[in-house]
Amino acid sequence: MAGTKEMNMAKAINLALHEALERDENVVVMGEDVGYDEGVFRITEGLVQKYGEKRIIDTPLAEAGIMGTAIGMAIYGLRPVCEIQFSDFANYAFNQMESHAARFRNRTRGQIKTPLVMRMPSGGGIRALEHHSESREATWAHVPGLKVVMPSGPRSARALLHSAIQDDDAVVFYEPKSLYRLFKEEVPDEIETFPIGKAQVVKEGKDLTVVAFGASFRVALDAIETLEEDQDVSIELIDLLSISPMDHATICKSVEKTGRLVVVHEGPRNLGIAAEIIARVNEHAFLSLEAPIKRVTGYDVPMPYFSKEQFFLPDADKVALACIETIKF
Amino acid sequence: MAGTKEMNMAKAINLALHEALERDENVVVMGEDVGYDEGVFRITEGLVQKYGEKRIIDTPLAEAGIMGTAIGMAIYGLRPVCEIQFSDFANYAFNQMESHAARFRNRTRGQIKTPLVMRMPSGGGIRALEHHSESREATWAHVPGLKVVMPSGPRSARALLHSAIQDDDAVVFYEPKSLYRLFKEEVPDEIETFPIGKAQVVKEGKDLTVVAFGASFRVALDAIETLEEDQDVSIELIDLLSISPMDHATICKSVEKTGRLVVVHEGPRNLGIAAEIIARVNEHAFLSLEAPIKRVTGYDVPMPYFSKEQFFLPDADKVALACIETIKF
């Protein structure tokens, strides 16, 4: 790519924040320790120094407070980009998001809007404490009125974050924390946006479709690369990116071609994102299905403490096995 | 039935509370206005007069406070049965339920348990205000460690509430408020329990399976009765009763027989209970399926204000149409 820079996902998100703050004086960044500490994952590096304490706001330790005041600020005309220190603690903000961020526009027939972003590190893989590793995007995606996205690397993170900040609706922005510094990727110099509500076919194939997102997208990618090297199969890989609204059209089109589908995600299986994908494929591409759709997901237990988290998480072997079983069905 | 009494669902729940308080001195009832007001739906009628203010507790207006202190009380050895005035306000208690009620047992390898019930009126159909009519059982069912049940009438309400109170785990007990006084049913004199985690085949049939629960169960029943009267079809009807754990075995067995399935519920469709049912049927009975599974559910918008709620809700016509389309597929 011409005009790109290589960077990791932490840096790419930080870049998007710098750019958004630079472009639009209504953008403010707020959350616990986002100021001089620069965030516990250093995602807000350099912001307070550059944009000052008025726009980069260290808040009191209260998640409902953060999102509730952000709603007020958004109504007033700002575009708050809030950090919840770990997605697990967003529980405390559930009422504000469900009752208000998701509803103000609808409630006032479009007159009042709440353009805000709730950024939060999520998922396992970094040997963190209890309540620091869950992936519960389905909780938020089930709320009508919220948008939920999850990038799978530096480029999608930077592009989706710009989309989220520019969006006039409330967007829940999941950051798979295990990816923050896992790998680097070329990110274009120019600001790029990815449309919220669109999945990407990252790799074409004909025997099977795999849908994944976030850290699981990397896992799926690994699995597929190995499988295709080892065996004579051709797998289509879709990066979901937008969890709600969900782009079932892209998924169904792929399944119409391949007839088979595996969905991979970290969150619990019961009522997880894969369930909805299966339901929509059932509705829109039933006759194309040649095998049951497999779910490779977290189990329906809380994320075990970290000595055993790797067993909970989808890994490349689990994905590969599911792919093989689905193709062989 | 010998030894039964006819009563409506409000009365049946009230009866279960009286019985549970009588049988077990560790049972306490708590919530907003559950004392002398006897609950805004009068479900706690006669309790404070009989069991006193120590066991029938009018709490301050704070849902996290109610569930959080109930967790402490349960750990201490009581069995709190909490009323959240409307399920919509349980949002505020989401963190306590997700972080603690759902986890204490797992976290302490079975040593500490939190036997408590979170009862709450839910759903539409009574011309209530905004935030008084949602059906978001999927939010709770997605939380590993919680149990979620929803009765469909007086008998199942009384039996499931006893099961929930006797259960050693935290149970979310949804009360479809439109059913409180809609009809009466025979309820046995003896205390009865329904096993949590089991669905009931209420009516056998061979052309199609319909799964529903709560108020939607009544809607489905109506639809099926009319359809079978009018047309030459035979429909199997399953009352889900237990939303989590979910009895997919019973559903799949039925689908193996009928080959077709319609799922009915009030909650939003996206990541609603029907999605998980579809996913499990896909996993366990894929080859039996002769038609796509239809979802007759609430739409993915907040419940409209009440002048239009009837359009949001599943009704018998919507169910009948879905049944016909599924059978004809």
Add this chain to the structure above:
Amino acid sequence: MPRKPIEITEKIEYLSILDENANVDTKLEPKLDNDTLKKMYRFMLLGRRTDERMLKMQRTGRLGTFPQASGHEAVSIGSVSAIEKSDWHIPAYRELAGMLYRGWSLEKIILYWNGYEEGAVPPKGVNDLPYCVPVASQLLHAAGVGMAMNIKGDKKVALTYFGDGSSSEGDFHEALNFASVFKAPVIFVCQNNQYAISVPLSKQMNCKTLAQRAVAYGMPGIKVDGNDVLAMYVATKEAVDRAKAGGGPTLIEGLTYRFTPHTTADDPKRYRSEEESKEWFGKEPLTRFAKYLQNKGVMTAKDLEEMEAEVDAEIRAGIERSETLSKSEELMNPLAMFDHLYSTETEHLKEQKEELRQYLEHKKKGKKQQNHTAHPEVSSAK
């Protein structure tokens, strides 16, 4: 290393100016011109009469359940009259009088309680949020609005309301704390009617006054006779001036009484004594203010009577407009439920809208055929 008391430096006060017998403390009396006084009274009256009329509508099936507001007029009008149009007004659900004062039309109010989102759309020209149902949650919006004013450098205030019971919610605490930490220009007004539905304040909290909770946030707190519109005005005006001068938020507790059930679905006999209610009826806010206006020569008995008639006509017209509106095609269209959720239409909702559209059409056809269900035949397919 001693043991010593810690001095509480927050100012917690009590204020009353116009007592129940319309005696006025002239030293504390605000200097308001006659038009303003008349306007204040007029909206208190409009609020009261609207509330009463709405009850009748509800009883005859022409309105849904609603929380009555009679008795809360002085808290609402005393405070709202102390802010400017460009300031923000963020009510809970007992600020009927104040919302009318701010320009919410009667038909919107009625549409709201009749189940139309159109009733929640704020009027143009003021900065108002609609009714808020999950108690205390609106306080955080007010704190956020106040924080935004500081960020933008705007010299405005946000005036917000909550009930005594609502102060038990965590959102109350977080809102007052955020406002205080960020010195946000927010006035938190408590409609302390001493009950949360059936739960008396003594079971809701264990301190003598709600105002003293300000100590926990390092802000001034003032308990006011909430049936005294002048005292409410003075307390609010001071708070507004302080906030606009950068002095941060204030907590105002207006002590009042609900002259009605909690909502039209409630029965207060279960939890309040008749004597108590009677005692509080004696402290009613409109009567004493009307006397004050007469004593002061601002209005005559005849003026008051004329105002009653005017208000009555206004309400009738409003009800009529609301009934016409609610029969309009726009307000009756169920498909609109999909139109305002997101800033741009999503494919997914488009599909669901189409699904509902087809269903409605099918129903319409069914009705025409005088066959309610009108289902297509299935048997042939089997």
Add this chain to the structure above:
Amino acid sequence: MPRKPIEITEKIEYLSILDENANVDTKLEPKLDNDTLKKMYRFMLLGRRTDERMLKMQRTGRLGTFPQASGHEAVSIGSVSAIEKSDWHIPAYRELAGMLYRGWSLEKIILYWNGYEEGAVPPKGVNDLPYCVPVASQLLHAAGVGMAMNIKGDKKVALTYFGDGSSSEGDFHEALNFASVFKAPVIFVCQNNQYAISVPLSKQMNCKTLAQRAVAYGMPGIKVDGNDVLAMYVATKEAVDRAKAGGGPTLIEGLTYRFTPHTTADDPKRYRSEEESKEWFGKEPLTRFAKYLQNKGVMTAKDLEEMEAEVDAEIRAGIERSETLSKSEELMNPLAMFDHLYSTETEHLKEQKEELRQYLEHKKKGKKQQNHTAHPEVSSAK
């Protein structure tokens, strides 16, 4: 109808007994026997040395991230030593010393921070809850435990902890309010180390003391020198006695300092000055207490040295036990993740457990074949 100040009747005090130079206020000094004093010191020391050793383990990859507790020993031990075994101890996550005092074994502590649920299982014989991660949420459990004590008529107390920053959460407010309304025997102890990770208390709240928040709940509040174990003991004992006599809850603010980063992942240089840290190191809780014990003749320098050696040996043994345990079949079994969620096994989890079991078996076979992925061939099927 005057304007008048409202008198605050809640008692808010400050207490210090043993200052940083080990001067003692003999009028306030508690009468504790030598064994008790020695035990208190011993567990402060054990806490400190364990914390230090754990840091080394963490730095060499033998332990996960953990929140260090050095500096918090006096708040923890001063309060925990004022309750009985049958009372309840509900910590946040800086009560390492207190948990050891209550009988949590070193291996449990280490297992916990090494990612084993087994470390969260409370020891027998005491009524303790494990560490709590979502800040302030544990305060409601303590309030509930206290309410249950009242319901059951048990004369016990619940002692619970939270950080200064955590007092901004709604759960803090709701917990103190519930405890107060129900006169629950709960002692709320704030580990006020003046920072929530990087956020100083001045950005967290806008009042002078945390203790004064008690005014909002009609309960006594006391600010204590949190590096003074004697003052912490006295304040807690008073609160315990009051609670057991039916006097309800108390809020205790222990002013202290984190002598370490927030957790092993944190870098305090970003937000705290070296001078500030140095100043607070001078107020360290163990040194002054050791001096006090020597001055009082409770322990000699030699006793202190011997105790160091004892504690050191105890820690070594604990670490060893934890490392053995963590290699045990039971603790290594990933399938156990399904075993404790519900009181009875569900069909659904049985299926998932079987799925994982099969997968693990497949992996094991694959490893034996020296072929890491060991996938069955797919091509034949196509």
